[in-house]
Amino acid sequence: MTMDRLKRMLEPASLAVWAPPGASTIPLLEGIRSGGYAGRAFVLGGGSAEGFEAVPGFDALAQPVDLVIAPASGAAQVIAAAGRRGCAGVLVADGERSDAQALGAAARLAGIRLLGPDSIGLVAPRLRLNASFAPFVPEAGGVALVAQSSSIAAGVLAWAARREVGFSGAVTLGAAADVDLADCLDHFGQDGRTRAILLALDEVEDAARFLSSARAAARLKPVLVLKPWQPAGETGGLTHAGLIVTPDRAHDAAFHRAGLLRVNDLDELFAAAETLGRMRQLVGGRLAIVSNGAGLAALAAGRLRQLGGSLARLGGGAAAASREAVIEVATPAQYAGTVAELLADAGVDAVLAVHAPHRLAQAEACADAVLASAQAAGQAKPVLAAWIGGDEAVAARFAAAGLPSFATGAEAVLGFQHLLRHARLQAELMATPPSADDVPPPDLAQARAIVARALAQERDWLDAGEVSALLAIYRVPELKPVVAPDLEAALVAARPFLSTGRPVALKIVSPDIVHKSDVGGVALDLATEAAIRDAAQRMLARVAHERPGARITGLAVQPMAQRAKARELIVGFATDPCFGPVVVFGRGGTAAELIDDSHVALPPLDLGLAGRLIARTRVSRVLAAYRDVPAANLEAVAAAIVAVGQMAVDLPEIRELDLNPLLADETGVIAVDARIMLERRPERRRRPAIRPYPGGWAKRIALRGGREFEVRPIRPDDEGAIAEMLKKVTPEDLRLRFFAPVKAFSHAFLAHLTQLDYARAMAFVALDEAGEVAGVVRLHADIAHEEAEYAILLRSDMKGLGLGWTLMTLIIEWARAEGLKTIRSQVLAENTRMLALCRQLGFGIANDPDDTAIRIVTLPVEPLASAEP
Secondary structure (H helix, E strand, O other), X not given: OHHHHHHHHHOOOEEEEEXXXXXXXXXXXXXXXXXXOOOEEEEEOOOOOOOOEEEOOHHHOOXXXXXXEOOOOOHHHHHHHXXXXXXXXXXXXXXXXXXXXXXXXXXXXXXXXXXXXXXXEEEEHHHOEEEEOOOOOXXXXXEEEEEOOHHHHHHHHHHHHHXXXXXXXXXXXXXXXXXXXXXXXXXXXXXXXOOEEEEEOOOOOOXXXXXXXXXXXXXXXXXXXXXXXXXXXXXXXXXXXXXXXXXXXXXXXXXXXXXXXXXXXXXXXXXXXXXXXXXXXXXXXXXXXXXXXXXXXXXXXXXHHHOOOXXXXXXXXXXXXXXXXXXXXXXXXXXXXXXXXXXXXXOOOEXXXXXXXXXXXXXXXXXXXXXXHHHHOOOOOOEEEEEOOOOHHHHHHHHHHOOOEEOOHHHHHHHHHHHHHHHHHHHHHHOOOOOOOOOOOOOHHHHHHHHHHHHHOOOOEOOHHHHHHHHHHOOOOEOOOEEEOOHHHXXXXXXXXXXXXOOEEEEEEOOOOOOHHHHOOEEEEEOOXXXXXXXXXXXXXXXXXXXXXXXXXXXXXXXXXXXXXXXXXXXXXXXXXXXXXXXXXEEOOOOHHHHOOEEEEOOOOOHHHHXXXXXXXXXXXXXXXXXXXXXXXXXXXXXXHHHHHXXXXXXXXXXXXXXEEEEEEOOEEEEOOEEEEEOOOHHHOOOOOOOOOOHHHOEEXXXXXXXXXXXXXXXXXXXXXXXXXXXXXXXXXXXXXXXXXXXXXXXXXXXXXXXXXXXXXXXXXXXXXXXXXXXXXXXXXXXXXXXXXXXXXXXXXXXXXXXXXXXXXXXXXXXXXXXXXXXXXXXXXXXXXXXXXXXXXXXXXXXXXXXXXXXXXXXEOOXXXXXXX
């Protein structure tokens, strides 16, 4: 119901303005009137305005209106009255952010949605509604704007009006007392008229909710984010990972994981919106350029190379294949013929047409020629235009045809790159990860005991022995140190290594010294006892001089790694106040944060996500083979990243973790130095912003005939197993499940089944003795997280065992644990077996009023009983 009210509010068929004399909503009255609002409009509270019906109060309205506009002064009373009348939402455009808490509470009490306060309002171009202070209202179209900043919203709307970019809606959140980023992402993500969403944000309040909504929307359409960059400043981090994870990098990690495209300024936002708001998704990244001037084409090609893009090469024979697709033309006929040939060429993914004015050039005719060729090709491939110095008439031609146009070739190339970035992000979102090895999960109880013991002793750092124990639990290979209480004990610990000719490293152990190398607390390649004694004495003397108050708890002795061709990496994580733990990977060493060759990602991670994190760094090139250096074992590197991410998920008491350096070569990885910092203050601990895999729901079940099954939540890497299961389902059973004959299942369809946001959906798979999928049940909650729809399918040879009953019972348990109120589904009337199961489980069954062949099954979910005090 809450999302239904939001839809009514943002697309109001009727509205009312509470406008007693002198109210601050009067400017909105003029905007609504002059815009030609297509719905029914009222003035309440004793005011009057041309084009509005004057009604004394809410009780006098014949029907509840969808949108109420009220001034901040007295808004709480208006909200209460509007809620009693059944209105959908209230807009408070003025007011202060300090009003938000009280007005939000009033809206929740009234059961009504609230936009604002401190919002310039909302725009619904399809209804010709300008309920905002913005002077520019765009035409109706496919772009939605959601902004926290009123000035940015006004700027974007002004640009849209000038460039004739059509909008499906524009919302300025202001203080977001109720309606927030997540609500708008859910609304516009599901809106069939919206092709792209523009987000202009300052901060994210509820990271988990925001990311869940963003991930859902970005799978359906492009989502662009404009967020001002902040100075790095002091992160408060005490490890290398803590220094690397700035708020901006954490936001970047969040946007990337959700599939959002971040832009840096309004120019970039407009360039991206121009392409993504008009074009279909790009298949490849090879761009051909056609221009009436070689210089202009060269400038565009140079910008493309600078941004890391690729020029297309013309198809045909070997000689032709070596020629880059940068072509000079002059006449309209040449433009038409060349663009048509390029669009038909298998080596071209998109075409950029550039035109510069001169006396003999026919600008409008050349534009028409490009449009004709693009339309004749059916827009199978994107066509972009840059008519330098072109007038508004030319831009209007391109806009009307749905082709993006730009003022320069460089801007067009930037827009094309955003189209390409979006295509790559979509491919990442839908990629099937490699199958994970079926290794036992880490001993979580043991790991938590290690951390709890240190916290009970009010320590901020785990000691070397505890770090080693934790790494062993998570199967991270380590060059394990031996911690000795004094020099003599360190010599004893070193002798077994020295006797085999293996030198050792000596390190200071102190809870007060984080970066040992800063105080000379590390000595390497010590081959004799005399060298160890000398190094220890110098080390202790320097520490005493530079950190006189530091507690020295011992000396750590490690054998030297002896991996001459290993690469130094860093793997770790640090906690961001907004998004929780953020995993770091990059080039390691004592200056890891200064080298600036690292990328970050939000946990939890799988091997596929870890592999793509590696690929985004420059050090990934060094991990490949070169000269006489074998390639590093990337699978081992990825496994270490996944393990560290799992630690971040399992142990929120850890604030920062460093594996630096983590040595990687062809044999695998090994951590040479590791440190773990704890967060003693519970209020500062953060859970991951993305809900992790709910492994605690896995169980083994025994059914009729002694058949045993493993039942667990579905994973993204189950895609292949689900595909194999579907091959063993009869055509008739598939028809009963999908309501129509099904012959093939695409990767996109299978990814939809297996790649779940566990905050919104769940699916359980049952695996037989051979490890093959025997059945699957899924539940997908609505946006309000109140009602969910289920679906179930068993392998055709698994009927009659009670597996369907077991899976349905489990999914009902999940719904109850999630606090859902209702489970429902549609079942074919002829599917008597499914209807009988529903009756046994307590579902109500009713006819579908729109289709006599379908039954609606509904189960109220009883809430979990509260625990006894």
